[in-house]
Amino acid sequence: FFCRAVIEAASRIGFIPDVIHCNDWQTGLIPILLRTQYGHWDIGNAKTIFTIHNMMYQGEFGFDQFEHWLGIDPKYDTPEFMHNYECASFMKAALVFADRLSTVSPTYAQEIRDPAFAYRQEGILNARAGDTWGILNGMNQEEFNPETDPLIPYHFNKDDLSGKKKDKIELIKNLGLSITPGVPIIGMVTRLTEQKGLDLVKYMLDEIMCTENVAFVILGTGDYEYEEFFRYMENKYKGRVCSYIAYDNAIAHQIYAASDLFLMPSKFEPCGISQMIALRYGTLPIVRETGGLRDTVQSYNEYEDTGNGFSFANYNAHEMLGAIRYALQTLQSPKRKHGLITRAMESDNSFAKSAKIYLDMYKSVL
Structure with missing residues (x-):
């Protein structure tokens, strides 16, 4: 419901994005839905980027649930698309259908191509290595500031510790x-x-x-x-x-x-x-x-x-x-x-x- 709502709500309120940036498996169906069911909509030309935050969590369910909930064609229940060792995977769908992939650090972008880190997705991750960007996360510099943090008793900086x-x-x-x-x-x-x-x-x-x-x-x-x-x-x-x-x-x-x-x-x-x-x-x-x-x-x-x-x-x-x-x-x-x-x-x-x-x-x- 959430993945379909992202696409349909944007179109119905007249907001047609150039890029839809999807984060983690909960958004993994957006790229496949956009490419297979919404090509004739005004949002159908939007590009998709899928950011992997943790390969351990892939959103795996039975394909019959996908088919029933979302009307996804059974032909996509194959190793080339969504199928992942007896399950269908939200993340696998995004890894295949998103226009670009990214991770939350440069090193992790390299590590996930190794079976030890890929959790059975090394094939598609190696195939799409050229489309994958490793971009380091940042932090909230205002919330975590030793000079102003209201949650610590005393403030300090590098010049006065x-x-x-x-x-x-x-x-x-x-x-x-x-x-x-x-x-x-x-x-x-x-x-x-x-x-x-x-x-x-x-x-x-x-x-x-x-x-x-x-x-x-x-x-x-x-x-x-x-x-x-x-x-x-x-x-x-x-x-x-x-x-x-x-x-x-x-x-x-x-x-x-x-x-x-x-x-x-x-x-x-x-x-x-x-x-x-x-x-x-x-x-x-x-x-x-x-x-x-x-x-x-x-x-x-x-x-x-x-x-x-x-x-x-x-x-x-x-x-x-x-x-x-x-x-x-x-x-x-x-x-x-x-x-x-x-x-x-x-x-x-x-x-x-x-x-x-x-x-x-x-x-x-x-």
């Missing part, structure tokens, strides 16, 4: 941690799902807490397995681990602002927004080199004094631990720490750059 230090003291107090302000805090704000690399955290958190002088704070909800694990770890390391199993926007902002390091060891990450927010607040990300994490976080190079965070390449718990230990070691040098924070806060992840590339893509399809 005294407010960040005060925010850390407030976070320690508010979350009931029993550490001194000099102890590094590793923060996470995330959905508690396998995609986010939490298996690596589960495997290594005991060792981190036993061998390093750190505190660990996580906020989020999700799979029961992970929720229970982090509750257990908070009880085991009372005063050094805080598991905030809920979603609280104010606390999330405070974790971004007050933490020293921000951990994102994702198994895959089409773009990711949390690492961008962390950079904005001078909280140094530790990320796995995948998708948008690879495109936004440049790993620290101590010899050239470059980079705005830390990274590791393989989905491996010990490799993640090595990156964490290297980050903690680097923080012990005030000069290196200050340089990293400055470069992190100078990172430009606004939509201004992305908007120009989107405009080029719209022009290309016309």
Whole structure:
């Protein structure tokens, strides 16, 4: 209903777009409907762009439902069009019929051509590689601004970090941690799902807490397995681990602002927004080199004094631990720490750059 309504409502109110930009599987039927059923309408010449936000979610249903609901010809229930291993897929239809495809980061545009990331769609994604644009998402620079954010107690900028230090003291107090302000805090704000690399955290958190002088704070909800694990770890390391199993926007902002390091060891990450927010607040990300994490976080190079965070390449718990230990070691040098924070806060992840590339893509399809 939604996909058909987009097309018919636009035509009925007299708004005939040059381009219809579809996002994710919920809009995936628009390109096929437009090309197969609306060619004689005034909107029939509109071009379509389909943005893939996450290949894991493809909108798969029985084809008989499609046929009944939308009157789609049975000839499209084939591997060339909509058919996807015993199912019909909203996303597959868009991958075939949209005039252009895009992803939310340049690296993800390359990764989804690999079977490990394509979720059985590598054939069509490789065939359409020339039509696929990788455009990095941006973030809301006004909502996440350490100089004006109403959800953090103290404001700061890259030239005056005294407010960040005060925010850390407030976070320690508010979350009931029993550490001194000099102890590094590793923060996470995330959905508690396998995609986010939490298996690596589960495997290594005991060792981190036993061998390093750190505190660990996580906020989020999700799979029961992970929720229970982090509750257990908070009880085991009372005063050094805080598991905030809920979603609280104010606390999330405070974790971004007050933490020293921000951990994102994702198994895959089409773009990711949390690492961008962390950079904005001078909280140094530790990320796995995948998708948008690879495109936004440049790993620290101590010899050239470059980079705005830390990274590791393989989905491996010990490799993640090595990156964490290297980050903690680097923080012990005030000069290196200050340089990293400055470069992190100078990172430009606004939509201004992305908007120009989107405009080029719209022009290309016309």
